[in-house]
Amino acid sequence: VQMESALRQALERREFVLYYQPQVDIGSGRIVGMEALIRWQHPEMGMVAPGRFIPVAEETGMILQMGAWVLRSACQQLRTWQCEGRRNLRVAVNVSARQMAERDFVGSVADVLREAGLDPDCLELELTESLVMNDVEHAIAVMHQLKKLGVKLAIDDFGTGYSSLAHLKRFTVDVLKIDQAFVRDLTVDPDDAAIVTTIIALAANLNLQVISEGVETLDQLSFLREHGCYQMQGYYFSRPVPATAFGAVLDENE
Ligand code: G
Ligand code: G
Ligand code: MN
Numbered sequence: 001v002q003m004e005s006a007l008r009q010a011l012e013r014r015e016f017v018l019y020y021q022p023q024v025d026i027g028s029g030r031i032v033g034m035e036a037l038i039r040w041q042h043p044e045m046g047m048v049a050p051g052r053f054i055p056v057a058e059e060t061g062m063i064l065q066m067g068a069w070v071l072r073s074a075c076q077q078l079r080t081w082q083c084e085g086r087r088n089l090r091v092a093v094n095v096s097a098r099q100m101a102e103r104d105f106v107g108s109v110a111d112v113l114r115e116a117g118l119d120p121d122c123l124e125l126e127l128t129e130s131l132v133m134n135d136v137e138h139a140i141a142v143m144h145q146l147k148k149l150g151v152k153l154a155i156d157d158f159g160t161g162y163s164s165l166a167h168l169k170r171f172t173v174d175v176l177k178i179d180q181a182f183v184r185d186l187t188v189d190p191d192d193a194a195i196v197t198t199i200i201a202l203a204a205n206l207n208l209q210v211i212s213e214g215v216e217t218l219d220q221l222s223f224l225r226e227h228g229c230y231q232m233q234g235y236y237f238s239r240p241v242p243a244t245a246f247g248a249v250l251d252e253n254e
């Protein structure tokens with residue numbers, strides 16, 4: 001209850017901020033998008049990691065208001081960058097199971113896009129396998145509606161959840177995000193290497209895009225490129241940074 005009221009207060013006091021981490025196409029070397037990641041700047045506790053408050057927000061349902069704020073802020077921020085003349089970029093936003101289960105989630109996404117004046121295909125929603133498996137039939141129905149709306153869909157943390165390949169076939173997703181757990185020891189652990197190359201091949205065969213997260217070293221980058229993964233995200237390129245600093249990251253990439 002204490003944490004719940006602290007989270008509600010944080011929303012009112014605007015203590016949440018969005019950080020952005022670039023997603024790079026290593027074929028062209030260009031930043032093609034960014035993932036929005038929430039941070040909590042508490043006046044006394046300092047920066048609170050999402051791992052500490054997202055689970056509480058999920059349990060208490062506060063994730064609905066928080067998630068709505070994240071979606072709106074990320075879309076408005078992208079629109080601002082576009083109006084400043086930044087080339088075509090997309091923004092990836094994490095979606096929780098509770099949001100997906102909301103009665104009119106698709107309608108609220110449509111409203112946010114319209115209010116921000118953002119083209120739907122600039123928005124990518126990241127869904128986790130566990131979110132989708134929570135209620136597969138409902139999730140598939142919502143995914144279809146979101147596709148009709150024109151937004152992009154990604155499966156986050158791919159390979160760590162419980163979705164089967166039979167389900168994947170029915171998901172109207174555009175992107176598989178290879179979980180950083182597989183990328184970390186990619187160059188030294190043959191099992192991780194096998195898993196990663198298999199996910200890349202799976203994506204190619206299903207005509208899906210594939211992006212690796214948690215890329216920290218040139219060795220990892222080289223391995224991924226050699227095996228056909230050209231979109232990457234990770235500390236090797238940039239840590240998640242506040243919107244103000246992201247402008248400079250984009251400038252450097254010009
Ligand atoms: O940014 P960081 O690596 O600390 O994020 C930790 C976890 O919090 C990740 O699993 C990430 O997906 C999740 N997360 C970050 N921002 C959001 C958000 O806006 N909404 C939701 N639902 N999860 C988020
Ligand atoms: O679950 P999700 O993939 O949304 O969470 C992404 C998380 O991974 C964020 O908390 C982000 O800060 C973190 N992250 C991003 N890049 C790297 C990286 O290169 N290495 C590590 N260890 N974490 C990363
Ligand atoms: Mn994510």
Ligand code: NA
Nearest residue numbers: 156157179213
């Ligand atoms: Na992930």
